[in-house]
Amino acid sequence: MQMSLGAALNIGRSALTASQLGIQVAGNNMANVASPHYTRGRLELAPIAGSSGSGLYMGRGVQVQGLTREVNEAVVQRLRTGISDASGARAKLDVYGAVEARLNELSGDDLSSQLTAFFNSWSERANLVQSSAVVIQQGQQLAGYIQGLRKSLVDQRLQVDAELGAMVERADVLLQQVAALNAEIVSAEEGRFTAGPLRDQRDAVLAELSELIDISTIEQSGGGVDVMVGSTPVVLGGMSRGITLERESVGGRVEMWVSAKNDGTRLPVTSGRVGGLLETRRDAVNGTLDRLDEISTQLIYQVNRVTAEAAGEPGLTRASGTVPMAAGDRVLALSDPQNASVGGMAVPPTNGSFLVQVRDTSTGGVRTVRVDVDMNGIDANGNRSFADDTSAEDIRVSIGAIDGLSATFDASGRLVIESEPGIEFAFAEDSSGVLAAMGVNAFFTGTDARDISVRQDLVDNPTLLKVGRSDASGLLVENGGALAVAKIQDLRLEALGGDTIRGRWSSTVQEVANRTTTAKVQAESTSIVQQSLQAQRDGLSGVSLDEETLNLMMFQRQFQGASRLIAVTDELMQTLINLV
Structure with missing residues (x-):
């Protein structure tokens, strides 16, 4: 009988221990209901193996087998990819929207309007409606607008460059944190326990890292994770290879990419905010600058080809x-x-x-x-x-x-x-x-949008501008030069892919507008995907107050029952003792 009462006490004690731990786990879950990267814990309970006696096989109570995290790594990995895609899409929308705003097209104060006004001034000069001074003034206004627009786009590129530098530095710090947490987790778990709080910290760091660069992870048996960018590892266990933003001058322009610090391996960062900024820096900003320079070069060259042959009375x-x-x-x-x-x-x-x-x-x-x-x-x-x-x-x-x-x-x-x-x-x-x-005898000086300007001696003395043109026999056509410049706006140029100067710019503006629209749609769709994946993750790993309240009540009842069991057993044992 004593053996049976002793076993009952042990059963009650095991139940008290389990219920106290259960209350602690439920309370911790409830306390972290608003923590964004917290993974719900679950207390794993199992009956203690029984023993035979008096022809019966009796249980010996309950044992705690461990504390597990409710997590599906496949869903978490997809969520990180979704975070990277959404962050990259937002970055693209930000930059394309900024470039579109700087172009300011269809506002009346845009490059297309400036080009039209410039060529119209030559047409009016050919018809003797305007003076040479007006033509030169319009040329100065156009050149100034082009230079100002280029400077605005360069400023946008500088903003992107500054953000890229800051984002890559932050990503490098996060990789170091992942490596440090890997070491702590491996040391804490030792292959026996799950260090939930440390793993939650690491998940939070990896989520933030996913916003910056696209990564994948591979968990090792000891509890650490290797972090990959493409197929290149950037974290191996407790060691971070580090990343840095590389810069190289190519053709007078600074190109940028992300590489591993330790050996310079170029990393294929295609998503996350860094990936989005790298892509839009190349396509949205540099691409628009290239088009602006290309158009400006042809404007300078085509106008100067005409004015080089310009003539008048008196002659040169x-x-x-x-x-x-x-x-x-x-x-x-x-x-x-x-x-x-x-x-x-x-x-x-x-x-x-x-x-x-x-x-x-x-x-x-x-x-x-x-x-x-x-x-x-x-x-x-x-x-x-x-x-x-x-x-x-x-x-x-x-x-x-x-x-x-x-x-x-x-x-x-x-x-x-x-x-x-x-x-x-x-x-x-x-x-x-x-x-x-x-x-x-040039009208414009410079080579592209960086330095286009009207020849200074024309600005100082507009009467030097010749608007006539001689034919092969030397016969002067008094407005031939002005008419030839005016016709440049309709000239389809091989250097511009068979397009006109204004047509080429209009297609550039339209391309930016189309890509801005595409970026907006992409940002919305990737955000929806991210929210869906987040909901899947939260459905499994997130905390439900209703569920945890029920768990709390269950463990409370278990504690009360175990306490009552111990009290009853104690009374019975006291009765036995008093009989002696």
């Missing part, structure tokens, strides 16, 4: 280039890649020729001289060579050899052409584009 007695040629580069072929000064040209010249028309003002006679421009990269023997291709010095010599003209390079290396008294000159039919390339 002096014309100068705007592109400086270094002394050593003047004798190098303009087609030679070693000629660094060609980098200052909006568009390099091609194979062709141009006409120089020299007019004697006393007689009215016109002499026409053709100057050939060899840019084919082939020598007289048919071999690939730049040796006999045309150089800037060849252009100077050819023009200077014409009676009545002289050609020199000034102190800055710019070509200067002057006529003798009583002589005027003009250029025509430049199929090579060399005059525009060297900036002779």
Whole structure:
């Protein structure tokens, strides 16, 4: 009987222990109902193996087998992917929306309107409605707008770069935290227990990391997790390889990517906020800047091709280039890649020729001289060579050899052409584009949106602007140059893929608008997916107050019952003792 009462006491004691732990687990769950990354704990109970006696096999109470976390790792991994996708989509929407706002298209104060106003001013000048001063003023306004727009886009890129730097630094810190928590978890669990609070901390860190970069995890037997970016490990157990933002200047532009700190391995970050920023930096910001530079280059070149051949009454007695040629580069072929000064040209010249028309003002006679421009990269023997291709010095010599003209390079290396008294000159039919390339009689200076501007001496003295044009015979068409510039807006250019200057810009703006819309849809859809995955995770791992209240009541009843069992058993034992 004593053995039976002793067993009853042990059963009551085991029940008290289990119920107290159960109350603690339920209370901890309820306390963390609002903790976003908390995983609900569950007390694992099992009957203690019984023993046989008096022909019966009796139970010996309840034992606590452990505390488990209600978690489905497959769902958690999908949730991390969903977090990365949603965060990356929001980043894309932020940047595309900002770029679209900076373009300010369809507002009346946009680049398309500025281009239209500029070309219209030339058309009105051709019809003698506006003065040359208005044309130059409109050119200045257009150039200033282009430079301002480019600066605005560069500012946007700087903002993205700054955020990228901060985000990658934060991700590196989080990877170090994951490695440290791995070490703590392995040490705490020792293959026997589940260190729930430490695992919850690690899950929170991994969730934040997922917002920054797209990761996957592989749990090891000891409790640590390896973190991968693509197929490249960035955390192995208790060691973080670290990540950093790499920068490299390519073609005058800084390219960025994420790599591992320890060996420089490039990491395929395609999602998360970092992935979204890297993509939009390349496509939205740099892509728009490239288009703006491309359009500006063609604007400069096409207008300058016309103004290089512009003429008027009186004719030219002096014309100068705007592109400086270094002394050593003047004798190098303009087609030679070693000629660094060609980098200052909006568009390099091609194979062709141009006409120089020299007019004697006393007689009215016109002499026409053709100057050939060899840019084919082939020598007289048919071999690939730049040796006999045309150089800037060849252009100077050819023009200077014409009676009545002289050609020199000034102190800055710019070509200067002057006529003798009583002589005027003009250029025509430049199929090579060399005059525009060297900036002779140019309207615009610069090479792209960074430095486009109107030639300063035109700004200082608008009467220098020539709006006429001579034909091959030397006959002057008084508004021919102005009409030719006005027609550029409708000119389909091979360099722009067969599009016009304004058409190319309109397609750029439309592309940004379309991608902004796509980014918005993507942000909404990925957010819905993330919320759905979060709901799945919370349904399993989250805390239900109703369920925990029931558990609390159950363990309370268990405690009360165990207490009553012990009290009754104690009374019975006291009765036995009193009988002695």
